[in-house]
Amino acid sequence: MTAFADLMAFQRETEALAQIAGRLGWDQETVMPAGAAHQRGEEMGAxxxxxxxxxxxxxxxxxxxTAEAPDAAGQRALDLIARAYRRNACIPARLAAETARVTSVAQGIWAEARGKDDVAHFLPTLEHVVALRREAGQALAAGGFGGGDVYDALLDDYEPGATGAGIAAVFGRMRPRLVALRAAxxxxxxxxxxxxHRFGKDGQMALARDLAGAFGYDWSRGRLDLAVHPFSSGSGNDVRITTRVSESDPFNCFYSTVHEVGHATYEQGIDQAYLLTPLGAGVSMGVHESQSRIYENQLGRSRAFTGWLFGRMRETFGDFGVADAEAFYGTVNRVQPGYIRTEADEVHYNLHIMMRFDLERQLMSGALAVADLEEAWNSRFAADFGVAVDRPAHGMxxxxxWSVGLFGYFPTYALGNVYAGCLHKALRAAVxxxxxxxxRGDAAPATGWLNDCLQRHGGLYAPAEVVERACGFAPDEGPLLDYLETKFRAIYRL
Structure with a gap:
């Protein structure tokens, strides 16, 4: 027991330091002065x-x-620490620090390039990031992770046990039904x-706060800020969210907020006994995305909830040109082949992910050079969506x-949708x-069920296992595709 207690005490300090690093990242994306970017890179590297x-x-x-776990939760914690120890041992200290430094600075360079639609400004930095992540993937693969595959070794960090081939098979089964539904x-x-119409920033932010509260966000342990790219940061008792505002598209603000609240309430809802332990965070990014996506889509874009949102928008903005709650439900769920992943409707969203998944696998394998990425992106987008990319900020x-090195992260969004489809089916049966x-604008019955069945467990169970425990059946893509076809055929009167 002494070895176990000593290890847990050491791990608690490590987890606390990791939270501090995360807070530096939050600060960089929200309130850090632009001139601090390079210094922040040094700080992150240190x-x-x-x-x-x-x-x-x-x-x-x-x-x-020598450690002996006192119970099943303790054994799971030991297993997770051992896995992380083996992974980290594969990565040279130089590479870990250099990656942190470069990706911190790269965020600012990416934001500048995006604002100027200047791909050339970003490419040298992206080359560097890709080289660093490929080196890490090679080191992990050599250490036995990912079955020796560079991309799978990186993917394993976000969705333990998943493989590129397995995800490709799921996407292969999903694509025909999605494409057929989109065409119809x-x-x-x-x-x-x-x-x-135009929707003022102050009104949007006030309503975004109401939405966060409706989905159970604990304001005593969180805050809402603006960022270029919405995100959630932190775990336990300090979990912060961000959103963004477009006066012509309030749904961007509202549903980005609800999406990030899904991530945040997962973290806030984990059993407090797991705080600052390996069990005290979401078990995988796929499971994390299942929470953000079910909050955003199956709940937030449902006919019932959009009826409440319609009334709140009328109170906040007055008459905005949509006749009634039923018409508004259609407007919220309007299907169109837009450029932006985060603004994509539910039918198109997974097609955005499939494209990124294929491109980043090619980048990591070396089959696609960074210099050729823009052309590859634009060609694939035109083939998949029937629209030519009009500007780099709408493209790569x-x-x-990718600027922060998250290769292997993108497919977890689609896995999250698959998990969310399963959870929604089980939720509807249970409630x-x-x-x-x-x-009534009350999501508590849904969020309470999700917390009890999934969120409170944190990292206690493996990804697919925690979803299966919540649903009562093994996850697969069928419930998601059935939900999409039923919902959207009704909206479009097919």
């Missing part, structure tokens, strides 16, 4: 050096060799009307992920009167 030294400290190996909807005689510069509450 703290990553400290973290890497702790995560590879020989004492961790010694403690793991875009060819329908009836189509919802788009918004055509739109997402922050048959859910729509009555949603129509």
């Amino acid at each position: 703290i990553e050096g400290v973290l890497h030294a702790r995560r590879t400290d020989p004492r961790v190996g010694d403690w793991l060799g 909807l875009l060819g329908a005689r009836h189509a919802p009307v788009p918004l055509a 510069l739109q997402d922050v992920h 048959p009167d859910l729509d009555a509450a949603l129509a």
